[in-house]
Amino acid sequence: MLVVLGIIWFYLRRMAMENDGEMPLFKGLELPTGSFTLKQIKAATRNFDPENKIGEGGFGPVYKGVLPDGSMIAVKQLSSKSKQGNREFVNEIGMISALQHPNLVKLYGCCIEGNQLLLIYEYMENNSLARALFGPEGLKLELDWRNRRKICIGIARGLAYLHEESMLKIVHRDIKTTNVLLDKDLNAKISDFGLAKLDEEENTHISTRIAGTMGYMAPEYAMRGYLTDKADVYSFGVVTLEIVSGKSNANCRPKEDFIYLLDWAYVLQENGALLELVDPALGTNFSVEEAQQMLNLALVCTNPSPTLRPAMSTVVSMLEGHTPIQVPTMKITRTESMELRFRSFEKLSQDGHSQAVSMDGPWADSSLSMQSSREDGHSHSTTARLLGND
Incomplete structure (x- = not known):
């Protein structure tokens, strides 16, 4: 082949x-x-x-x-x-x-x-996970807790196969809700391998041009072009947050209100209120223990240090309850502008509103995708800004 x-x-x-x-x-x-x-x-x-x-x-x-x-x-x-x-x-x-x-x-x-x-x-009868979670009324699905958890485990198993079990070890590079499709039984299937890279076992990492979607790219990859399978683990963590919260990490408000869902998750964790992220549409129809587990796992997977992120096989084991999850405490130094952004996002969360994303079908991408032709692994300054680095 x-x-x-x-x-x-x-x-x-x-x-x-x-x-x-x-x-x-x-x-x-x-x-x-x-x-x-x-x-x-x-x-x-x-x-x-x-x-x-x-x-x-x-x-x-x-x-x-x-x-x-x-x-x-x-x-x-x-x-x-x-x-x-x-x-x-x-x-x-x-x-x-x-x-x-x-x-x-x-x-x-x-x-x-x-x-x-x-x-x-x-053909995937239920289109993309993005449309299921963020689509307009009439197209989005009312995903119950059991199906959200099943979808999350399915994505994790697919990535574990790509990274560790297949004949070819592959880094997908573009894991996001638009690239996860749902069949008639709401089984998750990873799609769109156009940006995938072979991960040769003798290499500790791949230095490569930057290609992916803002909001889902691991910082070491977005900033330096340093690519390992841990970049997919980071993206998976972001998607997990989106599945639990029903909100998009790429959800953008006016400039002064701009913030990522992941930023807000760190703030809530610091305040011991991580469960506030759970989608209000679920009401009380979810497992508090499982929700806490999935949110903790999302934070472990999005650790700024790639070496501290678990392998996807370990993630599967964590989701299935075989391996405990230990979440490092993230202390965030916030500037005045960041405080304004956090407060605006808190208001957005309390209002229960989330920006509707029009998803007409699979591979329909409303988020900002970027390609960098530079081979030296450095990203543009806008990348750093959009990733939340002031």
Whole structure:
């Protein structure tokens, strides 16, 4: 599979140069996954009928389709003009074709024909976790406590497989609620491996260009390009906070009110009031013990020091109650401007309001994604500001 992946990437680069950056052709390539014709995909999606559009990602729309045997599919159409899209296309095929796990979305195949780059996935009836938690009325789901906990454990198991159990050790790099999909039974499946990186065991870390989503990136990665599987652990911690609270970590108020959910969690922990983060929509229909456990785990996973974050297999063990969770006390030195932000977020929490995020389908991303082409591992100054470093 790796050999084929290398061939595809080499072919992409060569054809891009020969075609002055235009979308390269893939004729004659044997891909490590199933192949569909454009005719089949057009028939399945009714020629990409707008009524079948279920999402819009950074690299193109996603359509619902039905195969002749009645199987439902999701078709991700990558823009023919996006060089980054080409890279993600190759990465997605190479990575996910070698991975099989109940908590990873299944890639059925691809279509490379003319100027079309299409990825065909299993269809996920309940769309993305982002829409389930933050979507507008009529689209968001009323997730009870049992399902929230099940989703959290599912994400943890999927990441444990990527980091420790699969033949290829992989760092996803973009774990967030829009990249977690939910099937008809609300089982969580990690999707979108376009930014994933192989984690070679002999390397202690990977120095790489920064690519991911603000609010979910670990500080050592966002600031220095220092990448290990602990970056995914950090992102998982943020997502866990969002699942318990029903609020988005990327939820932004006017400039003077800007604050991240994670900041507020540290303040509440310092005050011994962490359970105030639990989604008011749950009322009293949740386990106080399990909620405290999940919130403590989220803080352990988002520890500023990557070496103090647990491995994902340990996270699974913690969630299942086999391993105790010890949360380090985080003392935060707050400036006057930070105090204003904290008070505004507290008011927002008391009001019970959260900013609605319009999620039309999987891969629809309302948060700020960033790509840095700099190879020296340094991020722009805005990165530091958005991560909450004054």
